[in-house]
Amino acid sequence: MCRVRHGGRRAGRAAQGASEGIRGAGAARRLFGGGGRGGRRARADTRRRPAKPWHRGRVRAAESADPQTAGAGRGARRLPRRDHRAGRAQGEGRRRAGLEDGEAAQGRADESPEGCLQVMAQAQKITPRAKDFSEWYNDAIMQAELADYSPVRGCMVIRPHGYRIWELMQGALDAMFKATGHKNAYFPLFIPQSFLAKEAEHVEGFAKEVALVTHTRLRATGKEGAAAIEVDPESKLEEPLVVRPTSETIIYAMFAKWIHSYRDLPLLINQWCNIVRWEFRTRLFLRTTEFLWQEGHTAHATEAEAEAEARQMLGVYRKFQEDWMAMPVITGRKTESEKFAGALRTYALEALMQDNKALQAGTSHNLGQNFAKAFNLQYQTAAGGLEHAWNTSWGVSTRMIGGLVMTHSDDNGLVCPPRLAPVQVAIVPIWKSEEEKTQVSGVGGQVKAELEKVGIRVELDLRDNMKPGAKYFEWEAKGVPLRLEIGPRDVAAGQVMTARRTGGKAPTPLDGLARAAALALDDIQASLFKAAKDRREAHSIRSVTKQQFIEFMKEPGGFAYGGFCGLAACEAEIKQTTAATVRVLPDLEFRSSETPKACMWCGKPSVAEAVWAQAY
RNA sequence: CGGGGCGUAGCGCAGUCCGGUAGCGCGUCUGGUUUGGGACCAGAAGGUCCCGGGUUCGAAUCCCGGCGCCCCGACCA
Numbered sequence: 296m297c298r299v300r301h302g303g304r305r306a307g308r309a310a311q312g313a314s315e316g317i318r319g320a321g322a323a324r325r326l327f328g329g330g331g332r333g334g335r336r337a338r339a340d341t342r343r344r345p346a347k348p349w350h351r352g353r354v355r356a357a358e359s360a361d362p363q364t365a366g367a368g369r370g371a372r373r374l375p376r377r378d379h380r381a382g383r384a385q386g387e388g389r390r391r392a393g394l395e396d397g398e399a400a401q402g403r404a405d406e407s408p409e410g411c412l413q414v415m416a417q418a419q420k421i422t423p424r425a426k427d428f429s430e431w432y433n434d435a436i437m438q439a440e441l442a443d444y445s446p447v448r449g450c451m452v453i454r455p456h457g458y459r460i461w462e463l464m465q466g467a468l469d470a471m472f473k474a475t476g477h478k479n480a481y482f483p484l485f486i487p488q489s490f491l492a493k494e495a496e497h498v499e500g501f502a503k504e505v506a507l508v509t510h511t512r513l514r515a516t517g518k519e520g521a522a523a524i525e526v527d528p529e530s531k532l533e534e535p536l537v538v539r540p541t542s543e544t545i546i547y548a549m550f551a552k553w554i555h556s557y558r559d560l561p562l563l564i565n566q567w568c569n570i571v572r573w574e575f576r577t578r579l580f581l582r583t584t585e586f587l588w589q590e591g592h593t594a595h596a597t598e599a600e601a602e603a604e605a606r607q608m609l610g611v612y613r614k615f616q617e618d619w620m621a622m623p624v625i626t627g628r629k630t631e632s633e634k635f636a637g638a639l640r641t642y643a644l645e646a647l648m649q650d651n652k653a654l655q656a657g658t659s660h661n662l663g664q665n666f667a668k669a670f671n672l673q674y675q676t677a678a679g680g681l682e683h684a685w686n687t688s689w690g691v692s693t694r695m696i697g698g699l700v701m702t703h704s705d706d707n708g709l710v711c712p713p714r715l716a717p718v719q720v721a722i723v724p725i726w727k728s729e730e731e732k733t734q735v736s737g738v739g740g741q742v743k744a745e746l747e748k749v750g751i752r753v754e755l756d757l758r759d760n761m762k763p764g765a766k767y768f769e770w771e772a773k774g775v776p777l778r779l780e781i782g783p784r785d786v787a788a789g790q791v792m793t794a795r796r797t798g799g800k801a802p803t804p805l806d807g808l809a810r811a812a813a814l815a816l817d818d819i820q821a822s823l824f825k826a827a828k829d830r831r832e833a834h835s836i837r838s839v840t841k842q843q844f845i846e847f848m849k850e851p852g853g854f855a856y857g858g859f860c861g862l863a864a865c866e867a868e869i870k871q872t873t874a875a876t877v878r879v880l881p882d883l884e885f886r887s888s889e890t891p892k893a894c895m896w897c898g899k900p901s902v903a904e905a906v907w908a909q910a911y
Numbered sequence: 912c913g914g915g916g917c918g919u920a921g922c923g924c925a926g927u928c929c930g931g932u933a934g935c936g937c938g939u940c941u942g943g944u945u946u947g948g949g950a951c952c953a954g955a956a957g958g959u960c961c962c963g964g965g966u967u968c969g970a971a972u973c974c975c976g977g978c979g980c981c982c983c984g985a986c987c988a
Contacts, residue, residue, distance in 0.1 A: 768948075
């Protein structure tokens with residue numbers, strides 16, 4: 296395999312043993328997706344599905360089939376002049392363009408390591424989507440510096456650029472939660488093991504993936520190296536503590552203390568925190584052992600109120616994902632087999648990624664009285680009776696960042712919707728002489744101040760150890776929606792060059808630039824949403840027959856709408872044969888105009904229309 | 912837990928078959944020249960060759976034993 300290798304993707308070998316007291320219940324053996332050296336090679340050989348036609352980005356010279364004829368663009372220029380050896384560069388170009396499969400490319404690369412390396416050094420640092428979507432996803436994240444692998448398997452470090460996205464998400468969501476009457480609080484990380492056991496379905500749902508704290512200290516052994524410390528058996532806890540996989544149990548236990556009368560209801564609480572679920576296989580942002588999220592928990596006097604709350608928050612999430620993330624979602628209800636352990640009903644939002652797999656982007660549960668009964672959460676009614684409260688819980692997580700990446704980004708890296716972009720505008724001044732540097736930097740500074748005045752997040756890139764072109768690539772990889780290039784010629788003409796991350800470069804007058812930039816950002820935000828929605832619709836089919844369904848799930852995949860009998864056995868069989876699951880029983884506005892009469896799979900009467908897809 | 916593969920500089924790799932004391936590219940640092948789409952020249956720093964034994968005058972390389980990591984399969988937001 297002949298590709299540029301980069302980025303600290305080794306999930307190091309340090310730090311085992313440091314947490315002897317914390318164990319994954321169950322086989323905590325699996326490792327992080329996408330690390331390691333040998334791993335990359337192996338991965339290229341395991342393409343699950345053939346290339347798909349989502350590949351729509353700009354085609355650049357460097358990616359065209361034959362770099363030698365790719366014109367004077369950077370494709371040609373990037374080939375090192377040392378490498379004149381016949382055929383090599385050409386073959387390399389083809390490989391880079393993803394036109395050969397991994398094994399063939401690998402074989403060839405091994406034959407000509409040096410030529411290959413030299414070419415690659417200058418080339419594409421991100422695997423094209425068409426070649427290997429998973430690799431592309433990892434590369435895009437690493438290049439954008441959103442995250443990095445941690446020494447602990449299954450865990451990730453969220454880097455400043457990625458964390459800023461999360462902060463912006465938090466800011467928007469938190470305001471919406473407050474606007475709907477919720478208050479933030481914080482509940483502890485550790486939960487008594489016995490709490491988890493109190494709700495039967497809930498335990499079963501999480502038992503296989505909880506981390507436990509069983510001991511409270513280590514002791515020195517006097518030995519060398521890793522053996523220098525060991526768990527102190529004297530420090531064993533009487534009752535192990537569960538590291539929260541979600542906080543229903545502790546929160547409703549506390550609610551039971553605080554709620555006595557109908558006058559205490561509704562109680563509307565949210566918390567921002569981290570949680571731990573010991574997953575077998577993990578992927579950056581999409582599934583990591585520890586992740587950040589928000590969990591809302593509420594208590595109500597009636598079932599109807601709880602139901603309304605669960606639906607309301609689903610709507611809040613939808614608004615956020617559409618308006619901020621520019622990510623279209625289908626809302627609906629989960630089937631019995633997909634619902635949250637312990638819930639009465641689960642609602643969810645599902646988005647379609649560029650590889651035509653569905654991503655559950657958030658959930659909202661009507662918990663009924665299940666937890667109220669388990670934790671004795673009762674209140675006195677106005678009439679003097681004693682009733683169990685009705686609860687809801689709802690959450691979205693850093694997983695949304697993965698969804699954001701897979702919804703908009705392209706082969707040049709991250710594409711960030713402006714409203715969530717840590718840097719909305721990057722200004723790149725261009726100069727030759729010192730005088731020019733002073734001049735363009737000055738104008739750049741003025742532009743920055745002007746844009747900031749209207750609330751735009753701006754970065755002025757004054758680094759002098761990089762050529763402008765290199766800066767362009769970097770800001771593109773980081774997803775910056777709008778780039779302003781200011782050179783001496785522009786200054787003379789009273790303009791800047793504005794380049795959109797989504798394509799297109801044009802001069803814009805300095806006069807009124809802030810307004811123009813703001814409008815451009817709005818326009819990019821809107822066009823990203825529209826493009827994503829169009830793509831989803833292009834990859835949705837309705838009223839499928841069984842045969843169509845099977846074919847569709849093989850290739851190219853997407854959302855399939857059809858009748859569903861509601862039987863778990865049928866659902867299981869579909870999963871078995873096609874790997875597709877019911878994502879949601881869609882809400883009214885997403886349903887087909889004609890209600891299906893029969894289950895698309897077994898032919899029995901349909902109880903609801905369902906949306907199927909292969910899912911993350 | 913089953914099936915594959917891998918462990919050499921920050922990253923990606925060569926060297927291992929056939930033992931001779933470690934190399935390439937990128938990156939980093941210093942100086943200079945550059946800067947409108949991934950700069951160039953010169954110099955420099957950087958390695959417990961996963962760990963432990965053994966064979967040998969000599970081990971990254973051969974032998975034995977560990978450990979770790981990745982991918983695929985069974986679980987899930």
